[in-house]
Amino acid sequence: xxxxxxxxxxxxxxxxxxxxxxxxxxxxxxxxxxxxxxxxxxxxxxxxxxxxxxxxxxxxxxxxxxxxxxxxxxxxxxxxxxxxxxxxxxxxxxxxxxxxxxxxxxxxxxxxxx
Amino acid sequence: xxxxxxxxxxxxxxxxxxxxxxxxxxxxxxxxxxxxxxxxxxxxxxxxxxxxxxxxxxxxxxxxxxxxxxxxxxxxxxxxxxxxxxxxxxxxxxxxxxxxxxxxxxxxxxxx
Numbered sequence: 001x002x003x004x005x006x007x008x009x010x011x012x013x014x015x016x017x018x019x020x021x022x023x024x025x026x027x028x029x030x031x032x033x034x035x036x037x038x039x040x041x042x043x044x045x046x047x048x049x050x051x052x053x054x055x056x057x058x059x060x061x062x063x064x065x066x067x068x069x070x071x072x073x074x075x076x077x078x079x080x081x082x083x084x085x086x087x088x089x090x091x092x093x094x095x096x097x098x099x100x101x102x103x104x105x106x107x108x109x110x111x112x113x114x
Numbered sequence: 115x116x117x118x119x120x121x122x123x124x125x126x127x128x129x130x131x132x133x134x135x136x137x138x139x140x141x142x143x144x145x146x147x148x149x150x151x152x153x154x155x156x157x158x159x160x161x162x163x164x165x166x167x168x169x170x171x172x173x174x175x176x177x178x179x180x181x182x183x184x185x186x187x188x189x190x191x192x193x194x195x196x197x198x199x200x201x202x203x204x205x206x207x208x209x210x211x212x213x214x215x216x217x218x219x220x221x222x223x224x225x226x
Contacts (some may be wrong), residue, residue, distance in 0.1 A: 043217030
């Protein structure tokens, strides 16, 4: 089955700096890569996703890049703000035609300090 | 618009007791999922239902059963709870195929 590794496990940045979280996956059949943000006591919320036919996607301060050859994808947050502090999860899913079977990374706790 | 609703939010059980976790979605999604989240291990898929009337095992199905009651509701049952099942349980729903999953806020379950 799929295996997703995520680094770093914790990340502390100053407000205004950029943050980068990296993930690798093992199954070449995976073609959907979402990123989720989880705040304390809440369920994960999708912040951005990318499919295997795209190399990069941006949404305001958030961007995701995908390298299919190397089987890795990264989340970039620019101009970080205190409200970006949360746990971030990457995930990967192969094409199933019916339901997505997500395999999650182990999470990155991002702390944005003033 | 409630999205995905999970009940209860918290529960404490004794070893050997049984319990059903409830999940309902109001987004008319075909697919529904149950995950568990343990410290340092991310979310792991227990069971999923691609459509009403179908269920399939995920990565960690042992000790659990599920029922897709109708398109809106997907329940998770622990027949004989064990301390190893202490976890936070999340339900999610999504349209067909590789589409974003929408999560509830979880059920925090402790088994003594």
